[in-house]
Amino acid sequence: MKILVAVKRVIDYNVKVRVKADHSDVDLTNVKMAINPFCEIAVEEAVRLKEKGVASEIVVVSLGTKESQEQIRTALALGADRGVLVQTDEKPGSLSVAKLLKAIVDEEKPDLVILGKQAIDSDNNQTGQMLAALAGMPQGTFASELTVEEGKAIVTREVDGGLQTVSLSLPAVVTTDLRLNEPRYASLPNIMKAKRKPLDVKTPEELGVEVISSLNTLKVEPPAERSAGIRVGSVDELIEKLKTEVKVI
Amino acid sequence: MAILVVAEHDNAALGAATLNTVAAARQIGDDVHVLVAGSGCGSVAEAAAQVEGVSKVRVADNAAYEHQLAENVSLLVAELGKGYSHILSAACTSGKNYMPRVAALLDVDQISDIVRIDSADTFARPIYAGNAIATVQSTAAVKVITVRSTGFDPVAANGGNAAVEQLDSAHDAGISSFVSEEMAKSDRPELGGAEIVVSGGRGMGNGENFEILYKLADKLGAAVGASRAAVDAGFVPNDMQVGQTGKIVAPNLYVAIGISGAIQHLAGMKDSKVIVAINKDEEAPIFQVADYGLVADLFEAVPELEGKL
Numbered sequence: 001m002k003i004l005v006a007v008k009r010v011i012d013y014n015v016k017v018r019v020k021a022d023h024s025d026v027d028l029t030n031v032k033m034a035i036n037p038f039c040e041i042a043v044e045e046a047v048r049l050k051e052k053g054v055a056s057e058i059v060v061v062s063l064g065t066k067e068s069q070e071q072i073r074t075a076l077a078l079g080a081d082r083g084v085l086v087q088t089d090e091k092p093g094s095l096s097v098a099k100l101l102k103a104i105v106d107e108e109k110p111d112l113v114i115l116g117k118q119a120i121d122s123d124n125n126q127t128g129q130m131l132a133a134l135a136g137m138p139q140g141t142f143a144s145e146l147t148v149e150e151g152k153a154i155v156t157r158e159v160d161g162g163l164q165t166v167s168l169s170l171p172a173v174v175t176t177d178l179r180l181n182e183p184r185y186a187s188l189p190n191i192m193k194a195k196r197k198p199l200d201v202k203t204p205e206e207l208g209v210e211v212i213s214s215l216n217t218l219k220v221e222p223p224a225e226r227s228a229g230i231r232v233g234s235v236d237e238l239i240e241k242l243k244t245e246v247k248v249i
Numbered sequence: 250m251a252i253l254v255v256a257e258h259d260n261a262a263l264g265a266a267t268l269n270t271v272a273a274a275r276q277i278g279d280d281v282h283v284l285v286a287g288s289g290c291g292s293v294a295e296a297a298a299q300v301e302g303v304s305k306v307r308v309a310d311n312a313a314y315e316h317q318l319a320e321n322v323s324l325l326v327a328e329l330g331k332g333y334s335h336i337l338s339a340a341c342t343s344g345k346n347y348m349p350r351v352a353a354l355l356d357v358d359q360i361s362d363i364v365r366i367d368s369a370d371t372f373a374r375p376i377y378a379g380n381a382i383a384t385v386q387s388t389a390a391v392k393v394i395t396v397r398s399t400g401f402d403p404v405a406a407n408g409g410n411a412a413v414e415q416l417d418s419a420h421d422a423g424i425s426s427f428v429s430e431e432m433a434k435s436d437r438p439e440l441g442g443a444e445i446v447v448s449g450g451r452g453m454g455n456g457e458n459f460e461i462l463y464k465l466a467d468k469l470g471a472a473v474g475a476s477r478a479a480v481d482a483g484f485v486p487n488d489m490q491v492g493q494t495g496k497i498v499a500p501n502l503y504v505a506i507g508i509s510g511a512i513q514h515l516a517g518m519k520d521s522k523v524i525v526a527i528n529k530d531e532e533a534p535i536f537q538v539a540d541y542g543l544v545a546d547l548f549e550a551v552p553e554l555e556g557k558l
Contacts, residue, residue, distance in 0.1 A: 016512065017377045026381050094349070095358045120493065123376055124361045129319065129349035138320050138425035141346050144487070154428065159342040160441075160496075162432035162488055166318065169424045178477070178494055179487055214358045214389040218371065220381050226519065229540040235553045238525065238543055246523045246540070248445070248502040249469060249558070 001111035001148075001170075002057045003046045005080065006101055007039040009064055009071045010121045023219045035071045038116025040078075041176040044183040045146060046114055047079035054148050055112075057081050061104050063097055065089055069199065076194035077186035083199040084108075086207065093213035094122075096204075098130035103207035105135050110171060112153060117142050117175040128175035138168035142177040250334035251280040251304075255326055255348075256297055257339045260287045260315065263296040265442045266339035266396075268403035273396045274337050275302050275404065276366045282307060283411070284329060286322050288315035298413050301405040309416040316427035317343045323350035324420035330355060330391055334369070340395035340497075341441075348395050357389035362497075364400030378493040378516035398441060399499035399520055433486050437463075440489065443472035445502045448491055448518070451478035452507020452528065452547055459485060461548070462506060465555040474498065474518075476508045492517035507547050510535025527551065 011017060012032040020027045035043075049055040060080040062068040065087070072083035086100050105113060113135075118125035132139035140146070140155030144163065147154045153168045158177045168174075186194070204211050232238045242249045252274045257264035267283070274281045282305040283297045294308040307329065313321045330336045330351060338344035340362045352359035364382070365373035371386045372394065440446065447466045449459055459473070466473045474491040475484065491498055493516035503521035508514060510526070510533055518524070519538050526539035529546050536542040543550060 011377070013513070017380045019381050026377060093358050095353060095356070098353060118494070121377055123378065123493070124359070125345050126349035126352070126359050126361060129346065130353035130359075132319075133323060133350040133353035136424075138422070139346075139350070141319070142342060157342075158487055159430075160488065162430060162486070164316070164430040165428040166316075167426045167428050172424075179481070214387055215360065216386045216388070218384045218386055220376070220383050223375070223379060223382055223519075226524075226538050226540075229524070229536070229538075229542060231536075231542045231544065235543070235545075235550055235557060238541055239554065239557055241541055242502070242523070242525070248523050 003055045004110035004113045005042050005046045005060045006115045007062050007071050007075050008036040008119045009068045010036045019222045025220050035074050036119045038176050040183040041180050042114040042116050043075045043078050044181045073194050076197045077191045085201045087201050088204050090211045092211045094124050094126035096211045097127050099209045101131045102134040113173045115175050128173050132173035138172045140174040143174050144177050144179040251282050252278050252335045253333040254283045255338040256283050256285045257341050258293040260290045263293050266398040269398040269401045270337050270339045270396045272401040272404045277369050286314040288312050298411040299407050299409050301408045303409050303411040306411045306413045309418050311419045313421040318425050319347040319350050320422035320425045321420050322347045326351045327354035335392045337394045340397050344395050352393040359393045361395050362397045364397050378512050438472045440472045440496050445469045445471035446474050446500045447471045447504045448474035449506050450476035450508030456484040461551045468558045476514045505535050509533045
């Protein structure tokens with residue numbers, strides 16, 4: 001079966017972001033970018049399904065500027081077979097991304113679509129669910145375990161209070177949680193080989209999708225700073241402060 | 250137009266986060282309806298009717314909604330939602346699961362995890378693991394929103410007297426089914442709503458050592474949380490994780506023990522009123538957000554603290 005994996009180019013998760021002085025956005029100039037950590041887990045899961053003989057082909061898709069090709073190449077080096085970049089300089093919102101992915105799904109007809117549960121920049125946690133709705137597919141969100149058998153995806157989901165297992169008819173959409181797997185590193189030979197793997201570039205116009213958003217960001221501000229705390233010298237001093245100074249115990 | 254709040258519940262009791270969500274809805278408008286979709290959920294509907302400021306409770310009691318499967322619940326909410334100006338749910342795992350699906354069915358963008366309401370169309374939400382707060386304006390015909398509970402003080406669970414309307418809707422998409430669930434059992438307060446949270450990190454060393462945190466938590470009437478490192482190391486189950494990808498908490502007192510304070514962990518707890526850090530590494534980033542920091546070996550400090558409370 002064919003698996004489609006969506007990956008996003010985001011700021012590296014270790015970078016401490018700074019808000020621009022004019023409060024229009026965060027400052028992304030000269031900042032290290034990387035593949036979103038949850039997307040890496042999605043790629044890894046697809047590759048494992050291929051290694052088990054469940055999947056026959058892995059197509060990786062990304063939406064964004066030309067630079068997003070780097071993240072597609074990373075996914076190809078990890079084991080994906082070919083890439084598709086939907087190139088746009090616009091910043092599409094989750095609904096537009098879901099519509100663009102739906103157009104790719106209509107072309108590729110995958111049996112399984114794997115996405116990360118959220119991107120660490122916008123923290124939306126929407127795209128997989130929206131794609132599933134648009135494509136009329138079932139969804140297994142926040143997956144910590146995935147098995148495919150007899151035309152079904154069995155997904156164990158991380159929910160508040162524990163774990164829930166659901167059975168989904170294929171084709172289905174699965175979004176990954178942190179504990180689904182431990183992504184591998186790309187080896188140098190695989191990075192070299194990935195350069196020769198096919199990568200198609202498309203535009204939203206070709207896919208017939210208009211990139212629009214009903215959301216307008218008015219401003220981006222840094223969060224309220226906490227006032228500097230103090231070091232206490234002993235447990236007794238700590239208890240005394242908590243009891244008399246802030247009265248929280 | 251009225252505002253629809255989709256209740257969070259387990260078919261037996263109304264989830265506490267629903268009270269925070271109703272509070273957010275009340276900031277937008279006065280006519281707040283609550284939808285209870287479940288199976289055998291009569292007691293939840295009764296509880297919802299008692300909630301302060303709710304004018305109507307709409308109940309869809311059908312086997313298709315028993316396990317809150319997103320494929321079925323989203324069809325119901327999207328159908329009802331067309332008649333509302335706003336649809337809100339708590340940003341808990343079930344709300345996060347079905348609400349974006351509702352938004353897509355209604356062909357509108359969703360606004361996730363709001364922490365502040367400026368007006369009926371303008372909302373604030375954290376981005377980049379809480380390192381920036383974006384103010385967004387929506388022109389969507391129906392505003393589909395998930396609400397971060399810690400951003401809004403809950404309304405009272407009693408004092409309301411809403412009319413209860415039974416719906417005979419039965420949307421079953423027939424493409425997904427519930428298999429099983431494994432819920433963690435705990436007598437301690439729920440992490441999301443606790444007044445005091447005691448959390449352990451990699452510094453705890455192993456799962457058995459969490460026993461000293463449980464003792465401290467029980468003395469304080471606190472919930473117990475954990476950092477991702479402690480969860481990944483298998484010390485405790487993942488539903489205890491506090492952070493960008495786990496639970497977001499804002500208790501009166503947060504005690505971080507053996508937690509270094511990575512960006513992703515701070516995203517889940519830095520709105521706590523008072524933060525205490527106990528760590529033997531005086532350079533740990535957690536001390537930059539802690540109101541009170543104690544540089545000490547947790548295996549000595551925690552039992553001493555517990556003993557002296």
